[in-house]
């Protein structure tokens with residue numbers, strides 16, 4: 001059976017709380033490669049953004065020229081990945097899978113009519129390192145990443161194209177759902193004419209997320225049946 005629905009997940013804040021250390025290691029990588037010491041990325045600097053855009057924005061703030069930024073982005077990503085792969089599993093600061101996520105993925109994974117993918121601001125390697133740590137990497141058959149485009153709005157159509165190449169079929173955008181935790185995810189779904197499921201794991205953002213009127217809004221995935229029913233039947 002060829003899948004007829006594509007479900008695309010964001011990672012950080014949606015599937016997992018990755019802990020604060022990836023953000024610290026990315027800050028360190030930017031500081032080491034730029035020679036600056038004052039750069040500390042906040043949650044607002046990173047949430048809903050791609051790693052490539054986060055690095056570019058941080059370097060622009062430090063006064064680095066666009067020409068040099070282009071040369072620095074991949075060395076910084078590589079330094080960050082060294083830190084992440086060396087330390088993520090052993091680091092003891094809190095990180096976890098959000099309640100209900102495993103059940104949702106497991107149930108969707110059994111369905112032949114559904115294809116699971118990622119649309120994330122991570123690079124392929126940082127996505128793999130984070131999700132493998134929690135045993136979630138194997139669920140996803142394709143992904144669109146920060147290395148495909150620094151603009152999140154470009155990523156859903158890349159994922160859709162990959163899905164069509166894999167299945168020699170033609171998913172339309174309306175057969176895809178984007179699941180994320182920020183207004184950027186919602187916008188990326190909208191501009192690509194995909195449906196949106198937004199989860200307000202971060203209580204501080206809930207009011208704005210609800211006001212954005214995604215197709216489905218939930219505070220969390222603690223009622224997986226409700227989410228599954230919507231994903232499968234709507």
Ligand SMILES: [Mg+2]
Nearest residue numbers: 010012013181
């Ligand atoms: Mg997110």
